[in-house]
Amino acid sequence: MPMKKKMKEEEEECGECLFAEEYDGPPLSYNIPCALPINMEKIPVAAVVSPVCISDNMSFPVIQPILAVDSLGKKFLVPSSVSPTSVIDNCGSSELELVSDSITVSPEEEEEEEEEEGDEDCGLSSSGELLLLRSCSSVNHQESRTLDFCDSSVKENELSNPLVPDWESNESVLSMDYPSSRVTGDCCVSETNGDGKKQQVVTFLGIASDDDGFEEEEESCNQKRVRVVPVKKEPQTKGKKGSCYRCFKGSRFTEKEVCLVCDAKYCSSCVLRAMGSMPEGRKCVTCIGFPIDESKRGSLGKCSRMLKRLLNDLEVKQIMKTERFCEANQLPAEYVYVNGQPLYPEELVTLQTCANPPKKLKPGDYWYDKVSGLWGKEGEKPYQIISPHLNVGGPISPEASNGNTQVFINGREITKVELRMLQLAGVQCAGNPHFWVNEDGSYQEEGQKNTKGYIWGKAGTKLLCAVLSLPVPSKSTASTSGEQHYSANSRSILDHLEHRTLQKILLVGNSGSGTSTIFKQAKILYKDVPFLEDERENIKVIIQTNVYGYLGMLLEGRERFEEEALAVRNTKQCVTENIPADEGDAKSYNKTVYSIGTRLKAFSDWLLKTMAAGNLAVIFPAASREYAPLVEELWRDAAIQATYKRRSELGLLPSVASYFLERAIDVLTPDYEPSDLDILYAEGVTSSSGLACLDFSFPQTASEENLDPSDQHESLLRYQLIRVPSRGLGENCKWIDMFEDVGMVVFVVSMSDYDQVSEDGTNKMLLTKKLFESIITHPIFEHMDFLLILNKYDLLEEKVERVPLTRCEWFEDFNPVVSRHRGSNTGNPTLGQLAFHYMAVKFKRVYSSLTGKKLFVSSSKSLEPNSVDSSLKLAMEILKWSEERTNICLSEYSMYSTEPSSFSN
Numbered sequence: 091m092p093m094k095k096k097m098k099e100e101e102e103e104c105g106e107c108l109f110a111e112e113y114d115g116p117p118l119s120y121n122i123p124c125a126l127p128i129n130m131e132k133i134p135v136a137a138v139v140s141p142v143c144i145s146d147n148m149s150f151p152v153i154q155p156i157l158a159v160d161s162l163g164k165k166f167l168v169p170s171s172v173s174p175t176s177v178i179d180n181c182g183s184s185e186l187e188l189v190s191d192s193i194t195v196s197p198e199e200e201e202e203e204e205e206e207e208g209d210e211d212c213g214l215s216s217s218g219e220l221l222l223l224r225s226c227s228s229v230n231h232q233e234s235r236t237l238d239f240c241d242s243s244v245k246e247n248e249l250s251n252p253l254v255p256d257w258e259s260n261e262s263v264l265s266m267d268y269p270s271s272r273v274t275g276d277c278c279v280s281e282t283n284g285d286g287k288k289q290q291v292v293t294f295l296g297i298a299s300d301d302d303g304f305e306e307e308e309e310s311c312n313q314k315r316v317r318v319v320p321v322k323k324e325p326q327t328k329g330k331k332g333s334c335y336r337c338f339k340g341s342r343f344t345e346k347e348v349c350l351v352c353d354a355k356y357c358s359s360c361v362l363r364a365m366g367s368m369p370e371g372r373k374c375v376t377c378i379g380f381p382i383d384e385s386k387r388g389s390l391g392k393c394s395r396m397l398k399r400l401l402n403d404l405e406v407k408q409i410m411k412t413e414r415f416c417e418a419n420q421l422p423a424e425y426v427y428v429n430g431q432p433l434y435p436e437e438l439v440t441l442q443t444c445a446n447p448p449k450k451l452k453p454g455d456y457w458y459d460k461v462s463g464l465w466g467k468e469g470e471k472p473y474q475i476i477s478p479h480l481n482v483g484g485p486i487s488p489e490a491s492n493g494n495t496q497v498f499i500n501g502r503e504i505t506k507v508e509l510r511m512l513q514l515a516g517v518q519c520a521g522n523p524h525f526w527v528n529e530d531g532s533y534q535e536e537g538q539k540n541t542k543g544y545i546w547g548k549a550g551t552k553l554l555c556a557v558l559s560l561p562v563p564s565k566s567t568a569s570t571s572g573e574q575h576y577s578a579n580s581r582s583i584l585d586h587l588e589h590r591t592l593q594k595i596l597l598v599g600n601s602g603s604g605t606s607t608i609f610k611q612a613k614i615l616y617k618d619v620p621f622l623e624d625e626r627e628n629i630k631v632i633i634q635t636n637v638y639g640y641l642g643m644l645l646e647g648r649e650r651f652e653e654e655a656l657a658v659r660n661t662k663q664c665v666t667e668n669i670p671a672d673e674g675d676a677k678s679y680n681k682t683v684y685s686i687g688t689r690l691k692a693f694s695d696w697l698l699k700t701m702a703a704g705n706l707a708v709i710f711p712a713a714s715r716e717y718a719p720l721v722e723e724l725w726r727d728a729a730i731q732a733t734y735k736r737r738s739e740l741g742l743l744p745s746v747a748s749y750f751l752e753r754a755i756d757v758l759t760p761d762y763e764p765s766d767l768d769i770l771y772a773e774g775v776t777s778s779s780g781l782a783c784l785d786f787s788f789p790q791t792a793s794e795e796n797l798d799p800s801d802q803h804e805s806l807l808r809y810q811l812i813r814v815p816s817r818g819l820g821e822n823c824k825w826i827d828m829f830e831d832v833g834m835v836v837f838v839v840s841m842s843d844y845d846q847v848s849e850d851g852t853n854k855m856l857l858t859k860k861l862f863e864s865i866i867t868h869p870i871f872e873h874m875d876f877l878l879i880l881n882k883y884d885l886l887e888e889k890v891e892r893v894p895l896t897r898c899e900w901f902e903d904f905n906p907v908v909s910r911h912r913g914s915n916t917g918n919p920t921l922g923q924l925a926f927h928y929m930a931v932k933f934k935r936v937y938s939s940l941t942g943k944k945l946f947v948s949s950s951k952s953l954e955p956n957s958v959d960s961s962l963k964l965a966m967e968i969l970k971w972s973e974e975r976t977n978i979c980l981s982e983y984s985m986y987s988t989e990p991s992s993f994s995n
């Protein structure tokens with residue numbers, strides 16, 4: 091085969107780089123385009139930043155800052171040889187170069203950064219991974235001593251420092267902005283002004299200091315200042331350069347999705363498997379709960395094209411939302427230093443929610459002039475004017491922006507560009523003046539009372555600032571001084587609003603219970619356009635792949651049946667005559683109704699091999715056009731039809747397979763378009779690993795439209811149906827916590843499971859009971875209503891006549907009084923109805939014994955739209971009722987019957 095040879099050559103040419111799987115399918119009748127080998131040497135590649143050594147457990151203790159006495163403090167604050175924005179590795183000085191502003195990034199990363207941040211970028215090191223920690227060793231032994239030391243140092247400084255009276259006598263608001271002590275949480279920090287610099291002593295109350303992951307600098311006293319590098323979690327596997335980290339296929343040019351934590355890269359066929367349901371966004375399953383790699387913060391919530399292709403809009407939206415807002419992905423406050431002090435979480439919130447927050451806040455060192463609102467990277471000119479007077483971080487240091495002009499603004503020696511600006515704006519700068527500049531731009535000289543002018547007042551100043559890339563105050567700054575205005579996009583407000591207007595219904599159940607079917611029914615029932623064009627396109631591929639899968643199962647069955655038939659014949663033949671040793675003769679003998687021709691046999695072998703390797707999904711969407719004629723031949727083949735007749739003996743073939751197999755030829759044509767019914771029946775449409783959510787409202791019925799308008803809003807209430815894959819609810823219900831704001835839980839059970847067993851031999855109904863128990867007792871659902879949907883009533887009715895319900899040990903006391911006149915016509919309950927009621931009671935008992943509450947139950951045949959509609963309407967009624975119940979606080983039982991909504995005004 092020429093193609094085979096080509097591939098081989100390529101493989102050899104680029105060494106370990108693998109471009110494609112070897113093709114060993116049936117012969118093709120056309121030419122295949124071939125890729126030319128690429129010279130990997132010629133591709134520019136940036137150096138990899140060497141990983142640093144900390145355990146992958148990133149939750150290191152946060153140690154609050156401490157400053158030594160003055161001489162030491164000076165040394166700490168202004169590292170002379172290293173730029174303040176740089177990162178100092180804790181393993182030694184050899185890493186110092188690496189961390190300067192011009193850190194190397196790979197070409198793609200650089201591109202991304204530019205695209206996203208433009209000139210607004212205020213990030214520090216591009217890798218953004220590094221932070222500064224000051225800590226005090228063995229602080230917990232030192233409590234009282236440190237406090238003493240602290241007190242005396244305050245006095246000493248006040249007495250001995252000539253600058254202090256100056257600062258105090260100054261009439262600016264400055265003194266207010268330098269609190270003399272801070273107390274937050276577990277630790278108490280005292281500071282004083284000395285030499286224009288703060289001094290702090292931190293006392294830890296009850297926090298054991300943990301030196302793991304920290305390296306001490308050589309210090310004579312007990313205090314140390316350490317740069318700590320949160321090390322990127324290493325991926326669990328790593329393939330050849332550029333390949334997918336899971337299947338190890340592809341090159342650096344294949345499109346890939348990257349884990350936000352460990353940087354593992356996955357190709358489109360692996361990403362959903364590797365990342366699962368993405369409860370915290372794009373992270374490997376094993377990286378859930380870990381903080382993100384800070385260099386990727388900019389891409390949080392920005393969906394890739396690949397995900398948009400693989401998932402539907404709602405899934406993508408949900409994932410991007412949790413990626414941005416979930417707890418684990420928030421910027422850790424202690425990564426942000428303001429005026430040399432790591433922030434407390436409340437301070438970070440203050441900073442992020444103020445009227446003019448810093449743009450694109452990233453981990454790193456910043457300076458903040460609280461009087462004017464000027465904000466910049468440590469060691470650099472101002473970058474932005476944010477809201478002034480925020481109580482965040484420490485007092486500003488004169489060296490904050492590394493100026494050398496001997497001109498000071500609010501205690502900070504300004505940079506050359508700023509001086510230029512002042513001079514051009516007409517401010518007298520001779521004689522090394524100290525200016526006090528307020529947020530409105532008014533300024534005065536130190537020690538003088540009258541305002542000399544307004545820096546921003548002159549027409550040309552703003553233009554000037556633009557030219558010098560200096561910030562100017564934004565319009566709202568002046569009006570918001572002092573107060574903390576919370577911006578409208580503040581997260582808590584958003585959450586609150588969402589919770590009010592949207593009732594969330596969680597749909598859960600064991601695998602195969604029918605949650606996806608109910609979800610899809612809801613879409614078809616309540617959405618004008620249930621499935622968008624590209625969704626349908628994806629679904630088409632899923633259905634076609636499924637059908638190839640079903641065909642494969644048939645072919646597997648055919649092989650088995652053929653072997654069986656041959657075995658039977660051989661034993662017969664052995665009795666009558668000797669089998670000829672000649673092979674040619676044997677072949678003609680070995681024909682049964684289940685035998686197929688060589689062409690189909692080759693296709694069959696290849697299909698089974700592909701299935702066994704789990705590659706079906708990779709190959710089929712693309713190749714289906716080629717195989718359509720073969721499929722037709724195969725489906726019409728007598729052997730296959732004979733096998734299909736015995737399909738009930740093929741354990742793996744699901745019951746929906748018939749629906750599709752009987753139309754296999756149509757379904758597998760390239761221009762097949764799935765109908766809503768096809769979609770409803772299709773397996774795997776709602777990805778079994780992902781969350782799916784659906785926002786909807788119940789359409790108004792004719793009678794409702796005539797009601798008085800105050801009632802109409804009820805039918806406009808919005809609901810969100812969230813389907814949770816059963817896998818996400820297993821033993822470690824890790825991401826169940828996401829659902830604390832849902833209104834109710836709908837638990838779906840497949841009633842026909844009572845005689846089914848799982849792979850490990852456990853009865854599936856017992857497994858369902860176990861899941862049910864674990865969910866109803868989960869603390870997060872403590873105050874929620876539960877609706878149990880006993881599903882697949884159609885299957886139950888049919889099955890219970892054949893297989894006794896007592897097949898499941900939990901149902902062993904099912905002992906219905908069998909009426910002679912049983913059946914729907916006589917008014918007596920059918921066996922199916924009795925079985926349903928019995929199961930409902932069983933679940934209700936479990937529920938009330940564990941929660942003390944009442945369980946709502948509904949039966950359902952979820953392949954029928956009306957059935958799903960009435961179950962979901964029941965859910966809505968329960969939600970409404972529970973709201974009224976909490977509003978009016980009446981007794982549970984009287985409420986429901988006496989409070990029809992039409993009575994209310």
Ligand SMILES: Nc1nc2c(ncn2[C@@H]2O[C@H](COP(=O)(O)OP(=O)(O)OP(=O)(O)O)[C@@H](O)[C@H]2O)c(=O)[nH]1
Nearest residue numbers: 601602603604605606607746778882883951952953
């Ligand atoms: N006869 C019948 N089949 C049903 C009913 N509800 C669901 N099914 C079928 O049962 C199978 C499993 O249903 P799904 O909706 O995929 O189940 P699921 O809860 O999403 O399960 P996983 O996808 O495995 O997590 C599908 O083939 C459905 O078509 C029903 O009421 N009656």
Ligand SMILES: [Ca+2]
Nearest residue numbers: 606773774778
């Ligand atoms: Ca399913």
